[in-house]
Amino acid sequence: MAEQKKLVSEITSMDVDFAQWYTDIVKKAEMIDYSSVKGCVIMRPYAQALWENIQQALDGMFKETGHENVAMPIFIPESLLQKEKDHVEGFAPEVAWVTHGGSEKLEERLCVRPTSETLFCEHYAKIVRSWRDLPKLYNQWCSVVRWEKTTRPFLRSREFWWQEGHTVHATAEEAMEETLRMLNIYARFAEEWLAIPVIKGEKTEKERFAGAEKTYTIEAMMHDCKALQSGTSHYFGDGFARAFGMQYTDKNNTLQYMYQTSWGMSTRMIGAIIMTHGDNEGLVLPPRIAPTQLVVIPVASHKPGVTEKAQEIYEMVKAAGVRAKIDLSENSPGWKFAEYEMKGVPLRLEVGPRDIANGQCVLVRRDNREKTVVKFEKLTEKIPALLQEIQDALFQKALKNREEHTYTAKTLDEMKSILTEHTGFIKSMWCGDLACEEKIKEETGMPSRCMPFEQEHIADVCPVCGKPAHKMVVWGIAY
Amino acid sequence: MAEQKKLVSEITSMDVDFAQWYTDIVKKAEMIDYSSVKGCVIMRPYAQALWENIQQALDGMFKETGHENVAMPIFIPESLLQKEKDHVEGFAPEVAWVTHGGSEKLEERLCVRPTSETLFCEHYAKIVRSWRDLPKLYNQWCSVVRWEKTTRPFLRSREFWWQEGHTVHATAEEAMEETLRMLNIYARFAEEWLAIPVIKGEKTEKERFAGAEKTYTIEAMMHDCKALQSGTSHYFGDGFARAFGMQYTDKNNTLQYMYQTSWGMSTRMIGAIIMTHGDNEGLVLPPRIAPTQLVVIPVASHKPGVTEKAQEIYEMVKAAGVRAKIDLSENSPGWKFAEYEMKGVPLRLEVGPRDIANGQCVLVRRDNREKTVVKFEKLTEKIPALLQEIQDALFQKALKNREEHTYTAKTLDEMKSILTEHTGFIKSMWCGDLACEEKIKEETGMPSRCMPFEQEHIADVCPVCGKPAHKMVVWGIAY
Numbered sequence: 001m002a003e004q005k006k007l008v009s010e011i012t013s014m015d016v017d018f019a020q021w022y023t024d025i026v027k028k029a030e031m032i033d034y035s036s037v038k039g040c041v042i043m044r045p046y047a048q049a050l051w052e053n054i055q056q057a058l059d060g061m062f063k064e065t066g067h068e069n070v071a072m073p074i075f076i077p078e079s080l081l082q083k084e085k086d087h088v089e090g091f092a093p094e095v096a097w098v099t100h101g102g103s104e105k106l107e108e109r110l111c112v113r114p115t116s117e118t119l120f121c122e123h124y125a126k127i128v129r130s131w132r133d134l135p136k137l138y139n140q141w142c143s144v145v146r147w148e149k150t151t152r153p154f155l156r157s158r159e160f161w162w163q164e165g166h167t168v169h170a171t172a173e174e175a176m177e178e179t180l181r182m183l184n185i186y187a188r189f190a191e192e193w194l195a196i197p198v199i200k201g202e203k204t205e206k207e208r209f210a211g212a213e214k215t216y217t218i219e220a221m222m223h224d225c226k227a228l229q230s231g232t233s234h235y236f237g238d239g240f241a242r243a244f245g246m247q248y249t250d251k252n253n254t255l256q257y258m259y260q261t262s263w264g265m266s267t268r269m270i271g272a273i274i275m276t277h278g279d280n281e282g283l284v285l286p287p288r289i290a291p292t293q294l295v296v297i298p299v300a301s302h303k304p305g306v307t308e309k310a311q312e313i314y315e316m317v318k319a320a321g322v323r324a325k326i327d328l329s330e331n332s333p334g335w336k337f338a339e340y341e342m343k344g345v346p347l348r349l350e351v352g353p354r355d356i357a358n359g360q361c362v363l364v365r366r367d368n369r370e371k372t373v374v375k376f377e378k379l380t381e382k383i384p385a386l387l388q389e390i391q392d393a394l395f396q397k398a399l400k401n402r403e404e405h406t407y408t409a410k411t412l413d414e415m416k417s418i419l420t421e422h423t424g425f426i427k428s429m430w431c432g433d434l435a436c437e438e439k440i441k442e443e444t445g446m447p448s449r450c451m452p453f454e455q456e457h458i459a460d461v462c463p464v465c466g467k468p469a470h471k472m473v474v475w476g477i478a479y
Numbered sequence: 480m481a482e483q484k485k486l487v488s489e490i491t492s493m494d495v496d497f498a499q500w501y502t503d504i505v506k507k508a509e510m511i512d513y514s515s516v517k518g519c520v521i522m523r524p525y526a527q528a529l530w531e532n533i534q535q536a537l538d539g540m541f542k543e544t545g546h547e548n549v550a551m552p553i554f555i556p557e558s559l560l561q562k563e564k565d566h567v568e569g570f571a572p573e574v575a576w577v578t579h580g581g582s583e584k585l586e587e588r589l590c591v592r593p594t595s596e597t598l599f600c601e602h603y604a605k606i607v608r609s610w611r612d613l614p615k616l617y618n619q620w621c622s623v624v625r626w627e628k629t630t631r632p633f634l635r636s637r638e639f640w641w642q643e644g645h646t647v648h649a650t651a652e653e654a655m656e657e658t659l660r661m662l663n664i665y666a667r668f669a670e671e672w673l674a675i676p677v678i679k680g681e682k683t684e685k686e687r688f689a690g691a692e693k694t695y696t697i698e699a700m701m702h703d704c705k706a707l708q709s710g711t712s713h714y715f716g717d718g719f720a721r722a723f724g725m726q727y728t729d730k731n732n733t734l735q736y737m738y739q740t741s742w743g744m745s746t747r748m749i750g751a752i753i754m755t756h757g758d759n760e761g762l763v764l765p766p767r768i769a770p771t772q773l774v775v776i777p778v779a780s781h782k783p784g785v786t787e788k789a790q791e792i793y794e795m796v797k798a799a800g801v802r803a804k805i806d807l808s809e810n811s812p813g814w815k816f817a818e819y820e821m822k823g824v825p826l827r828l829e830v831g832p833r834d835i836a837n838g839q840c841v842l843v844r845r846d847n848r849e850k851t852v853v854k855f856e857k858l859t860e861k862i863p864a865l866l867q868e869i870q871d872a873l874f875q876k877a878l879k880n881r882e883e884h885t886y887t888a889k890t891l892d893e894m895k896s897i898l899t900e901h902t903g904f905i906k907s908m909w910c911g912d913l914a915c916e917e918k919i920k921e922e923t924g925m926p927s928r929c930m931p932f933e934q935e936h937i938a939d940v941c942p943v944c945g946k947p948a949h950k951m952v953v954w955g956i957a958y
């Protein structure tokens with residue numbers, strides 16, 4: 001127990017300092033290590049395994065909906081980045097520039113891709129000739145680089161890993177359909193796989209992606225009641241197509257511009273999992289995405305037959321399709337309990353001599369510590385059921401947290417008064433004027449998160465200017 | 480047929496110009512597109528799907544042998560790259576340098592990783608404390624950048640995709656075991672999955688990886704009888720460990736240096752597949768790695784029942800676990816035949832009205848055009864058998880090509896005289912002197928490929944200096 005206490009005491013309590021608690025977890029659960037390049041992290045095996053599960057699930061959903069993977073170059077020539085005016089203004093201030101190849105100065109600077117719209121545009125302009133070639137539904141998994149000033153592991157770093165989908169279509173309608181299809185896939189993935197409830201909605205013009213006509217988002221509330229933008233899907237209209245000369249001949253043999261989308265989800269979701277489900281003992285991973293769903297820990301393993309029985313159970317559980325692990329190391333059971341709690345393994349299976357005598361073992365849930373005694377012969381039935389219960393409970397708990405910390409306000413004063421006592425989402429009406437949006441951000445510190453698809457009528461007028469307002473906006477302090 | 484001829488005529492014959500044939504294939508089979516950055520290519524969906532199959536197979540073999548994936552940063556600070564003298568000398572002349580982040584000049588230049596030994600060393604120095612932490616068996620999938628002067632898709636490009644394994648061990652013996660284990664995995668993968676026979680051996684000192692104590696390689700012969708280095712595994716001893724201060728405390732509580740390996744295989748293997756198995760009609764893909772193993776093509780599909788039957792067969796074949804595709808487009812059967820021959824799909828299934836009347840269809844092998852008439856009810860049995868036959872035949876054909884173009888020579892004059900008439904591998908003895916190796920390269924254009932594990936006694940003396948020679952070396956013109 002001394003060892004266990006020591007390990008646990010190394011994490012700052014989330015109530016004392018949420019930011020420090022987060023940093024402690026990513027280090028102690030061995031998710032990341034810092035590299036000697038400021039703002040660039042190393043994804044250690046545990047984070048990488050989690051990311052691979054995320055990749056596999058999302059990639060499956062992309063392929064089911066007809067998408068194909070490609071790999072674009074890592075570099076974008078400066079002149080190519082500059083082709084779309086809004087886009088270059090948005091990204092040029094935060095790109096890393098390559099100026100030399102070996103000892104030679106390059107004729108033209110290359111940036112390390114911050115996002116790949118321009119590369120896809122150039123490619124589509126070359127490979128799409130006729131309506132028969134459309135749509136093109138491409139995606140790539142890669143890392144991108146943005147030279148951020150302040151960085152935090154997973155949430156904001158100079159390099160991060162993501163997927164970026166880029167599609168071109170014959171019509172505006174098809175492109176808009178695709179934009180929303182992918183937003184819905186993100187929402188479904190966040191809720192069903194990561195147990196993170198999200199609000200789907202449209203970004204205001206101010207918060208749009210550089211170069212997009214419309215940006216849609218899923219917004220999640222973290223445990224500290226701040227917002228995390230968790231996935232975005234952009235509709236470009238034919239803006240990039242006109243800048244890059246992306247044309248095709250339609251069925252009437254007429255040249256037309258293509259309509260375009262892009263959408264991305266990143267390793268930021270690992271941060272979302274940590275901050276949505278974690279507690280003061282460490283990570284809590286949703287079973288559906290956890291690299292290890294259950295760990296078998298023998299108790300009093302020096303007693304005859306214990307290790308063998310533990311091993312037998314482990315093999316049985318694994319054969320039943322559970323992602324299981326067994327810890328037969330020389331560390332004490334107490335140390336192991338703390339270790340796998342830190343790692344957020346959803347279920348712990350304890351088995352000792354007395355259990356064996358009774359033909360049973362103990363299952364302990366990571367999320368609420370509930371213990372269940374289970375007969376050996378019931379294990380392969382009980383474990384999947386418990387994993388599903390945990391998955392559901394995590395979602396419900398996160399949803400409850402969001403509902404309890406979502407407020408409505410009719411005036412700017414009301415917003416400010418809520419914020420003196422609470423952190424959370426505030427819903428209010430908005431007239432649509434940039435000035436009012438900026439005023440709210442300035443006075444409350446809350447940018448708009450989105451205009452939710454599920455609208456409510458909170459008042460008739462804008463809380464700032466008092467003019468008629470028809471749009472409800474969700475506001476929140478954001479990561 | 481006019482369309483078919485047109486498509487096929489667009490490929491240069493491999494006998495006329497092998498290099499142009501290769502370039503034609505990568506373009507016409509839609510594997511790559513050139514980007515606006517010289518030497519950086521776009522991996523199109525078909526090449527990416529092939530690469531994903533390669534990744535999945537190799538990654539499975541790595542995980543089975545206890546390896547874990549991580550993700551290291553894309554950048555290496557100049558000072559870190561310089562820590563190991565031989566290593567920096569080998570790579571500094573060919574790295575891309577980042578000098579600016581946004582509009583600010585960086586205090587220290589960063590290179591885009593050309594390989595990640597230095598990053599792994601820094602990480603291992605931090606995370607490994609005691610013998611209990613060893614071994615660490617890490618791998619990463621990523622792209623790397625080397626500023627090559629002459630580039631060719633897949634074979635040599637400024638950016639390429641690969642995996643790089645980096646491991647540290649308590650003893651020299653364990654590290655050497657790992658080095659050879661991974662070489663054997665590469666050999667097995669090349670032969671069993673890609674149907675490419677390889678020669679396993681050790682590189683001479685001259686051809687070693689920058690900073691390695693020993694480099695092992697698998698060498699393959701392409702259809703034009705040139706050599707392709709297909710995978711390398713390096714043993715570093717404790718050289719990097721000393722340069723990076725990578726120490727651990729052993730069981731006696733004494734500080735020891737770690738022993739290290741690295742090993743890599745890249746998208747170059749796609750080039751190897753093309754140049755080993757391809758023919759004048761296009762790609763020929765080994766069934767085990769092919770994105771599509773069989774394509775169903777209805778003939779006279781306007782006739783009643785044909786499309787339905789083709790669809791039914793397609794569903795049945797897919798359900799039997801074959802990676803199948805059906806082409807119901809409006810293109811002519813002739814066009815489709817040529818298209819999927821170009822793409823190297825191992826089996827074509829043709830089904831028309833007369834076949835249906837007879838309860839059968841026709842299977843056509845891509846590798847030798849052999850046609851087999853098969854009753855519908857025998858399809859799910861016959862197809863896997865045929866795929867296996869193709870896989871074996873491709874391997875045997877490549878092996879035969881290598882055997883028929885491997886020569887032995889006792890003198891330098893003999894080597895030169897062989898080369899006046901043939902391209903291929905030449906086996907000879909070698910005394911071990913760099914001067915003799917360089918002389919052979921200078922006079923014949925052939926660098927040493929490796930000192931094969933399977934040695935033969937060809938002569939008693941070195942073909943250059945006439946001194947006693949105990950090592951047999953394979954020489955060959957290389958990609």
Ligand SMILES: [Zn+2]
Pocket residue numbers: 430431432433436462463464465466467
């Ligand atoms: Zn207003």
Ligand SMILES: [Zn+2]
Pocket residue numbers: 909910911912915941942943944945946
């Ligand atoms: Zn000699």
